Amino acid sequence: MPEPVVLRVTLNGEPRELSCLPGERLLDLLRGLGLTGVKEGCGEGECGACAVLLDGRLVNSCLVSALQADGATLLTIEGAGQDRELAAVQAAFAERGGVQCGICTPGMVLAAGALLKRSAQPAEEEIRRALAGNLCRCTGYVRVVDSVLAAAERLGPPDPSAQE
Amino acid sequence: MRGNAADLELRRPASLEEALELLAQDPELKVLAGGTELLVRHEDGSLGPARLLDLSALKELKQIRRVGDELEIGAGVCYADIQAHPDVIARLPLLVQAAEQTGARAIQERGTLGGNVANASPAADSVPVLLALGVGLLLRSRTAERRLPLDEFFLDYRRTALRPDELITALRLPLTPPPLQYFRKVGTRRAQAISKVALAAAGRWTARGLECRVALASVAPVPLRCRELEAFLAVEAGRGDWKERAARQLMDGLRPIDDIRSTAAYRRQVAGNLLLAFLRRAEAGRPGQDGR
């Protein structure tokens, strides 16, 4: 039986020390903290419902071991309100029918926000490719794609001062 | 979730030296790179209790750099970073395609080229491209370093030439690959799919024929380089109904299987069709041809 370890992470903007088993899934660790916006739909990286941002990268938290997150900055849907792109995507989903049952929505919003951070004005095909790892069974994706287009329009072209 | 977190021991070394040292001491360690394969097997219970060596903290494995006339891609570079790298975009479009078609974005942010090779799945998306481009693997143990052509790496189903104390540290790709290039992955759907068949080819016309490498995924127990076909094309390309004869030869030589994703008959036929697609493009790109 492995010993529990302590991780140091920045979680939704807060520095945290978290005790966990090294092989525990990041998904279970986060849900155990009450961050139930992280959903489990398949456990094998196919559905994207458990997506989170790890150092700004979209990852399926079912395929990340807790120890691999040591030292990382983590953002879940619960922290999305603090982020410019994610907040815009959230608002657009709510307004445009991008949400039906909502189970895929946290992962969808994070995937869309991550896309807008690397490509501020994506074309429809690019959006569809970026969301292809987030399965939705309710919407047919029409209004999901429209929501992302609307968020991109609202955010406008990238702010040059924010570029590295 | 069938696996048990308590069954996993995880070591996360901070340097390559430390990783190789751990591996030397305990060759039973299973190497965890992006986790997109190993942690799936943990989830479905097929991995069972295991000691894992996690490479995710090793910055040494995450670099892309030019070395002479080659591009060195660290084994730990993920697909997302490969498709964004200027040299890869400019010089290795097939690799960009393979990276974009592996899983979907969240998988591309984790999955690594080294992991894809070491995992030795016959369905690996990037491997046909790497075989077609003629890749060299850099393998290291605590005591030695060697270079092995990727061609010689796959021995049998999920069995490779990697020694228990070795890690793949990098891949070396030619910065100027041959001009005729083709890649097509046929999956179960347009994204987030495992391949039913994939074919990659790269080559050039010579005075005698078409000098090329052709590689396939998901038609054999290993990622398959088609040497007999290549030998045929080297001398027969351009003569009579050479394209059809090449496709026939390829299809006759394949022994794919029926499985949960597709059928042997489909795989064989699509392999032939994709080869024809490459050969038609090659014919159109032949010096002195008008493209028809």
Added chain:
Amino acid sequence: MRVELEPLPAVLDLRQAMAEERADVHPLGPVVKEIRIAKGDPEPVWSRAAHVVEDEVESGAQEQLYIEPQGMIAWAGPEFVTVTGSLQCPYYVQHGLCAVFGLPAEQVRVIQAVTGGGFGGKEEYPTVLAVHAALLALKAGRPVKMVYDRAEDLAATPKRHPSRTLSRAAFDHDGRLLALDVDFNLDAGAYVTLTPVVLSRGALHAAGPYRCDHVRVRARAWATNTPPHGAFRGFGAPQSCLAIERLLDKAAAQLGLDPAELRLRNLLQSGDTTATGQVMREEIDLTGLVETALELSDYRCLRAEFARANAVAGPEDPRRGVGLAVFLHGAGFTGSGEKRLASRAGLELDGQGVVQVLAASTEIGQGAATVFQQITCGALGVTHEQVRVAQPDTAHVPDSGPTVASRTTMVVGGLVERAALALRAALVADGLAADADPAAVARALRERGRSHGGERWIESYQQPDWVVWDEENYRGDAYPTFAWAAYVAQLAVDPLTGETRVEEFTAVQDIGRVVNPLLAAGQIEGGVAQGIGFALLEDVRWQAGRMANNRLSTYIIPTALDLPRIRAHFRETPAGYGPAGAKGVGELPLDGTAPAVLAALDQALGARLARVPALPEQILPLLTPEATHA
């Protein structure tokens, strides 16, 4: 004790069940339910008709694949059971728990948790899971949570029934449908679930939206030894609509008519009768509906253009096709179902003047809560801040029936509207001006709430007396009203791989008044997406009666990249009998999507496929020149 087991040969699919007719598969026999519908007499027609067309169509099992797997939490003691979980029908679960635990309904409480999709898949099975969790909780003396992982969920839960339909139609020289004979068969699996009801809906949609004087439908559900099949959005109608539409496409080819033209000659009109003899009292404009779909999709131009382009296509040029399906979906429960249910729903006014909608109909992503709130606000004349929708909890809300059969807006929404109108009338009696603005109504509600806090306004469903249904003989008004639709699919097939890409999809429907356009369009788009999956991708693979591809990496549903921009268009004829003329919408798109896709494949391939899903493995051989055949 010594147990001797002798394995008997199993019946593992519908073809085997129909061929062997084994009596030992199920106590009810090889056929667990049979339904016959008869109108006129087709027999004399076959010999004298100008054309007789025969067809056979099969469909595979389809998984609902809600993204949230089944899950339930239970608390139990000798005198009580309480469960909460992911479910569509709280009172179904309560009914099941009462039966198992021998408790009266007052001691069994079921609370719907926020539910991540259902599509019929959380209609029946949550009862099973609730019973398992509650038994464990009783034994353990502690609360028990059971959440299926994906593999468990896929292996255990009921899916859309596989089907096999043999059909025959007679036409005159002008392509008018004279007689129709449909032999409709479903694979029930090992136990009788909702199968009889699914079979019934399938049978009632088997003649499609066409006028025909002589119809025979024989519908049978066959027992096999696989896990049982059950409810999935569309509920038998997708299978039978597929069969009639395939038959018409085949007939069009045989008669040398365009498939759209053949349909236009045979559409039901107001005043016509259906196969059960139901007179179409409501205003129907199917011709207008079909013409709208043909225009919006540019069907006629594309049809000609693709015929030309396919004839000269090179070895790598995509083969294109465009196809039409016309169909209907009966709104609400079949026949006397709504009468038997006698649903109850309504409102509660709290002490602060906030109105709560009380219904057991669940929000599962389809927008039930929004629609209830919207209907209530509309009838009361208040803004949405004044209205809440109560969590479905059997201890608190009346039984408004299950959340199924596209009935929530039409039937339950109608009850909520009546309750709201009654409350409004009470406010007017209190002195509220008839033309009061929302702020004034809110003030009146607060005032009434202070004195009458906790007051309830509950309405019960009354079936209109003109709905007459003879369950014994399957005659009469099968549904109080129908939704109508015409869908056009446009697609391209890659001749190298046999892969099909749906490029455009036009969905035109008449669902009566559209209560909420955003939600209604979302229902159509999502339903078409599931229909495209049913047509082209989704294939439950059985090995010895078990689902072999029980992973999301092997059971393939469409991603965002696999689907076109689905275009939903509504033609409103407010003929429904829900709130202000609304009809049901949820299931409709499943009925017509697959036949439209298969019709488009007919044109692209110049060959017919008779089974869904139409996979590349079946398509490629139709495209491959002999020279390179394996």
